Amino acid sequence: xxxxxxxxxxLSVQEGDSAVIxxxxxxxxxxxxxxxxxxxxxxxxxxxxxxxxxGEKKDQRIAVTLNKTAKHFSLHITxxxxxxxxxxFCAANTRGGTDKxxxxxxxxxxVFP
Amino acid sequence: NAGVMQNPRHLVRRRGQEARLRCSPMxxxxxxxxxxxxxEEGLKFMVYLQKExxxxxxxxxxERFSAEFPKEGPSILRIQQVVRGDSAAYFCASxxxxxxxxxxxxxxxxxxxxx
Numbered sequence: 001x002x003x004x005x006x007x008x009x010x011l012s013v014q015e016g017d018s019a020v021i022x023x024x025x026x027x028x029x030x031x032x033x034x035x036x037x038x039x040x041x042x043x044x045x046x047x048x049x050x051x052x053x054x055g056e057k058k059d060q061r062i063a064v065t066l067n068k069t070a071k072h073f074s075l076h077i078t079x080x081x082x083x084x085x086x087x088x089f090c091a092a093n094t095r096g097g098t099d100k101x102x103x104x105x106x107x108x109x110x111v112f113p
Numbered sequence: 114n115a116g117v118m119q120n121p122r123h124l125v126r127r128r129g130q131e132a133r134l135r136c137s138p139m140x141x142x143x144x145x146x147x148x149x150x151x152x153e154e155g156l157k158f159m160v161y162l163q164k165e166x167x168x169x170x171x172x173x174x175x176e177r178f179s180a181e182f183p184k185e186g187p188s189i190l191r192i193q194q195v196v197r198g199d200s201a202a203y204f205c206a207s208x209x210x211x212x213x214x215x216x217x218x219x220x221x222x223x224x225x226x227x228x
Contacts, residue, residue, distance in 0.1 A: 006155075034216065043117075043204055043219040044156070089155055099208075100146060100169060101217060103155040 002027040003093050014112055019077045021107045023090035026027025026071070030092040033066060033073045033099070038087045047088075048075070080111045115218035117185075117207050125226045132192040132199070134223045138207030145188045146217060147180060163186060174195065183196040195227045 005027045013019050025033075031052040036044035050057045050064045050073065057064050063076040077084055087108050091101040118137040122220040126132050138145050143164050148156040162182035172178065176196075182188040192199055202224045206217035 032215075036219070043119075043221045046216060046218065049216065099215065099217075100158040100161055101148075101156075101174070102158070103148075105155045 002030075002092070002094050002102045004090060004091050004102045004104045006107060007107065008107060010110075012110045013080050015082060016041045017080055017082060019075075019080055019084070019089065019109055019111075021075045021088055021109075022072065023074070023092075023104050024070075024072050025092040025102070027092065027094055027102075028071070029095040031095070032099070033064070034091050035062075035064060035075050035092065036089045038089060038106075040057065044089060050092075055111040077109075082111050082113050085109055085111045117205060117218055119203075119205055119220035119223050121222060121223060123151035123224050123226070125228060126195050127228050129194050132195050132225055132227075134190040134192075134203050134205075134225070135187040136190070136205035136207075136220060138205075139209075139218055142218075144208045144210070144215075145182050146206045146208075147188075147190050148204045148206065150204060150222075152201075156204060159190070162220050192225075195225075197218040197227050200225055200227045204218055 006023045032050035037043045037047045046060050048064050050066050062077045066073045087106045089106050090104040093099045120135050145162045147159040151154045160180045161169040162175050177193045179191045202222045204222045206219045208215045208217045
């Protein structure tokens, strides 16, 4: 079945450094790739997404890149801040009319002041 | 525009009882998805509904679980005769459209604990 792999599972960085999280997906028909941030006890919050017709998208300190040939997509956070500390999930949609999301297993990001 | 609302936020049930979880989508959204998150894991798709229709329930356990999204009122996820393994966070998400990768907005979740 469809699968999304996410690495690393944990990531610790110093405030001001960059953080990169990588995902691979298996369904070649996927065309929508969102990233969610989840803080303790809360629901996932969409932070950025990308569709298959573009290779890169940026929103202030956050950027996402997509390589459809290799089925890879990555989240880049620059100038990290302590409030960026959370669990980040990548996801890919499945086609066929339902658009359910297949999620990665998450990356726990810790930003140390 | 209020976000996706879920209630209750926390639910405690004893084994064998029924759990009923509610989800009100964002205004104007007619598509609802339910996901389950076990501790320290990612979210797993359960069911996708439109008003009065179940479109995809491929992620739902075959027994004890059911979902509905009536013409009026919230979407309901019902778990009958709960067992300890049902303890998890249940999230619903809504989107205005589907079929071409439309954004899903998540609610705060219901954390179910089965004693």
